[in-house]
Amino acid sequence: MEISSGKPLTIPDKPTFDKYLNKFPPNISELTFSNLFIWKDYYGYSFLEWENHLIIYSINFFKSWGKSITGKEDSIFFLPPIGPTPEKIILKLFKELDNLEIHRVPEMVMKKLHTEKEFERLNLYIYEDRDNWDYVYEIENMVNLPGNKYRQKRRWLNKFLELYNYDFHVISGDLIKKTLELQLEWCDVTECQGNEDLMEEQKAIET
Structure with a gap:
C-alpha cells in the first residue's frame, strides 16, 4: 500500500x-x-x-x-x-x-x-x-435518572426546569445561524480563547 x-x-x-x-x-x-x-x-x-x-x-x-x-x-x-x-x-x-x-x-x-x-x-x-471508550447508557436510565447514581443530574435538571422556559427544536438550516451564535456566546462565557482544545472545538463547529 x-x-x-x-x-x-x-x-x-x-x-x-x-x-x-x-x-x-x-x-x-x-x-x-x-x-x-x-x-x-x-x-x-x-x-x-x-x-x-x-x-x-x-x-x-x-x-x-x-x-x-x-x-x-x-x-x-x-x-x-x-x-x-x-x-x-x-x-x-x-x-x-x-x-x-x-x-x-x-x-x-x-x-x-x-x-x-x-x-x-x-x-x-x-x-x-x-x-x-464510548459512553453507552441504558435509555431507561437516561429518561428516569434513577437512584443515587443520578442524583446530581436530577438536581441539575430540576434547577433548569425551574429557571427556564424552553422549547425543543430539531436543528434545521433555519436554526444554524442561531446555533452558531449560541456557541460563540458559550465560548465567551467559558473563555475558551485561553484553551487550545476548546478553540479547536470552536473551529470544528464552524467548519
Missing part, C-alpha cells in the same frame, strides 16, 4: 464514506463522516481505498496531539479499516508498513484477530484504551 496516495477529506468525498459506512456500520461513534470532516485539520486525517476497505489515518497524529502506545512519535495513527474483513486488512497493514498503531478497534474485530494465524507471527499486542 502506498501511504502517500492518501488524500485529505473534502465534502465531495462524503459519498465514498457513506458507501462504506452504510454497508459496514461501525461500532464507534467517531466513525462518521461529519465527525471526521470537522476534525480533519486538527488531527490531520487522510484516507484511501485499499482492497475494498476504507482506510483512515494520520501521519502526524502522535507528533502533534496523541500519545503513542509504543512511544514512537513517527508512528502512523490508523482508525480501524472499514469493510468486509477489517481484521485481515489490519494484519496486512502491519506486514506492509513500519511504525503504525491502529486505535479504536472494536472488540468484535479484536476477537477475530486472535483467530488469525498471522496475529501471533507478527507478534502484535492489543491494549485496552479506557480513555477512549
